[in-house]
Amino acid sequence: MALTKTSFMRGMQCPKMLWLDKHKPSLKVIPPEIQARLDAGNDFGDLAMGMFGPYEEMTVYRPGTTIPDKKAMLANTQNAMERGVGVICEAAFSNYNNYCAVDILRKTETGYDFYEVKNSPAVSEQFIKDAGFQYYILTRCKVKIGKVFIVIHGPDEEKPFVPVDVTAQAKGYYNWINDHIWDLNRRQKEPDEIVIELGEQCLNPYECWYYGYCHGGELPPRKED
Ligand code: SF4
Numbered sequence: 001m002a003l004t005k006t007s008f009m010r011g012m013q014c015p016k017m018l019w020l021d022k023h024k025p026s027l028k029v030i031p032p033e034i035q036a037r038l039d040a041g042n043d044f045g046d047l048a049m050g051m052f053g054p055y056e057e058m059t060v061y062r063p064g065t066t067i068p069d070k071k072a073m074l075a076n077t078q079n080a081m082e083r084g085v086g087v088i089c090e091a092a093f094s095n096y097n098n099y100c101a102v103d104i105l106r107k108t109e110t111g112y113d114f115y116e117v118k119n120s121p122a123v124s125e126q127f128i129k130d131a132g133f134q135y136y137i138l139t140r141c142k143v144k145i146g147k148v149f150i151v152i153h154g155p156d157e158e159k160p161f162v163p164v165d166v167t168a169q170a171k172g173y174y175n176w177i178n179d180h181i182w183d184l185n186r187r188q189k190e191p192d193e194i195v196i197e198l199g200e201q202c203l204n205p206y207e208c209w210y211y212g213y214c215h216g217g218e219l220p221p222r223k224e225d
Helices: 005-013 016-023 032-048 070-082 124-141 167-171 174-188
Strands: 088-096 100-108 112-117 145-153 161-165
Touching: 005 016, 005 124, 005 174, 016 174, 032 100, 032 112, 070 088, 088 124, 100 124, 112 124, 124 145, 124 167, 124 174, 145 167
Parallel strands: 112 145
Antiparallel strands: 088 100, 100 112, 145 161
């Protein structure tokens, strides 16, 4: 597989981060509070699958693991679309091996809308870029996309799934993604470790999990420091 939504965003934050993910992933240190947030996000995403009623989920794991079997997911998705399934969750698409799995793909009269689920009270620009990456892959796979939504975690726990229409902004990232995806693919495969000056990117938009490795064992500054 070439790039996923996550690896593309990580590469845009820092190409060395992308390179380390591929060549030296054991060096990463995920802070426990971040891991807890990622786990909570997965639970919220699982619940959101049912927000439009009946659905089919495309997730397949490699035997005995929790690693997605992307090839099987791609085949399942194609089959579900051919059968006209109305709501497809974790719908998988690939273009030149760049890959994404869409949280919720919903059939419309003219094509499909899609929903990216985030366990967050508000939409951030980073979320819109995530949706933009998916729009890019789907469009290159010739899937006709109408609207794009980010589903955020609203204040009413009885009805926590709140879709926010980000169609124009997400589609607006198409060229930006096309301008970078091929170069990042190339950099990820470079044989030698990428050399990058330490800087702002080590903490923004997200704290880098290789911070200690690149900063000679130093810990990242905490907000209360
Ligand atoms: S710590 Fe900084 S330089 Fe090192 S991989 Fe992360 S973002 Fe890149």
